[in-house]
Amino acid sequence: MRIGLLGTGPWAGFVHAPALAAHPDVTFAGLWGRRPEAAAELAAVHGVPAYPTVDALLADVDAVAIALPPDVQAEYATRAAQAGKHLLLDKPVAATVDAARAVEDAVAASGVATVVFFTTRFGPAQDAWIAEQAAQGGWFTAHCHWIGSVFTTDSPYAASPWRQQKGALWDVGPHALSVLLPVLGEVDRLTAAPGPGDTTHLVLRHRGGASSTVTLSLTAPPAASADGAAVELRGTAGVTTLPDRDEHPTAAFARALDGLLASAKSGEPHPCDIRFGRQVVEVLAAAEEQLLRGGR
Structure with missing residues (x-):
């Protein structure tokens, strides 16, 4: 499976990119970042191309791993799913319930596999x-x-x-x-x-x-x-x-990759799929709303 990485921050550099580069059943196809200079630097470390646009990357991969803030992640995850790309998402999958549901709807329409990387679940x-x-x-x-x-x-x-x-x-x-x-x-x-x-x-x-x-x-x-x-x-x-x-988080991320590969092959949803990710966002959003109302 050819997988591209969206994101160039500390978590992308510390976990996502090294795990993608080391996985025996994955081709780390390249990456894209909102800061071109950071993308070029991280891409050089792993000897992969830095794509100029998200669309250019999506045209060249089977799946994407996303290491972006939740509000940004949801937007690009929806676009990737609509393009028929499998998704390895980070938590939380979105910053609002509506955005999480938009990703879930795009996944349902396209039939792609999804895994959300809750680190503890992959130990x-x-x-x-x-x-x-x-x-x-x-x-x-x-x-x-x-x-x-x-x-x-x-x-x-x-x-x-x-x-x-x-x-x-x-x-x-x-x-x-x-x-x-x-x-x-x-x-x-x-x-x-x-x-x-x-x-x-x-x-x-x-x-x-x-x-x-x-x-x-x-x-x-x-x-x-x-x-x-x-x-x-x-x-x-x-x-x-x-x-x-x-263990190091890259070991857990490698198992998340295993889960994505297995789900894409079998068509069976992973326990930590977008549906579960959306359920988590619903709880977070309800708690946030209550806090904003002063606990009422």
């Missing part, structure tokens, strides 16, 4: 744990925290305008939801409350009957983010926790 130990807990059921409640110090350190992601605008809810919230939803079920009721900085607290009621609490932040003091992410489930089987990640 072997984490994926196996999620599947085991979902099959077991009987969960009463869950607690999850995803706490980082992006905005209190010299993180390369701190300068991202969309992260500054959307905060932890939209950046790390998708990670938390990608674990909770497949185990506990879709969310039918939520309460959102603000904390310090961009910290957001969520109380979720799931259709399966369980409840969960979620704490999200990118503005924690560095010492407070030492145990950055954790998920704990409590139910009839006792207490269990999500295994820690212990």
Whole structure:
């Protein structure tokens, strides 16, 4: 499969491009970026062409991997799907529910395969744990925290305008939801409350009957983010926790590529497809709306 990359930011350079270049069953066909000089620099690192336009890239590939801000990603994902290209998207898939649905509609009309790269879902130990807990059921409640110090350190992601605008809810919230939803079920009721900085607290009621609490932040003091992410489930089987990640994100991205290849070949949707990505955006948007109304 010939795959092109849209995006040239830190995440594209750190994860997407190296994983595309190293995958044995993929041809890294080239890339496009909104900043031509950045595109030329990243393309040179991997010995691939930097395309002058998105349309030029789309004409030369079978699929695209997208590492762009969510509002920009949704626009180009819709265009790529309409052109019949398979999609490897990043989370969140869009910045609004309408934009996420537009991507989903374009995918449905074209029949292309989609995978959304929720990093935790593509770790072997984490994926196996999620599947085991979902099959077991009987969960009463869950607690999850995803706490980082992006905005209190010299993180390369701190300068991202969309992260500054959307905060932890939209950046790390998708990670938390990608674990909770497949185990506990879709969310039918939520309460959102603000904390310090961009910290957001969520109380979720799931259709399966369980409840969960979620704490999200990118503005924690560095010492407070030492145990950055954790998920704990409590139910009839006792207490269990999500295994820690212990590998580079490129390994998880390679498995996301495997998932896209398999879905494109079989025609079967991947569990982390655009439909699931849209469901996550619906929860984020509902929480955001509630926060903007002052928690009401």
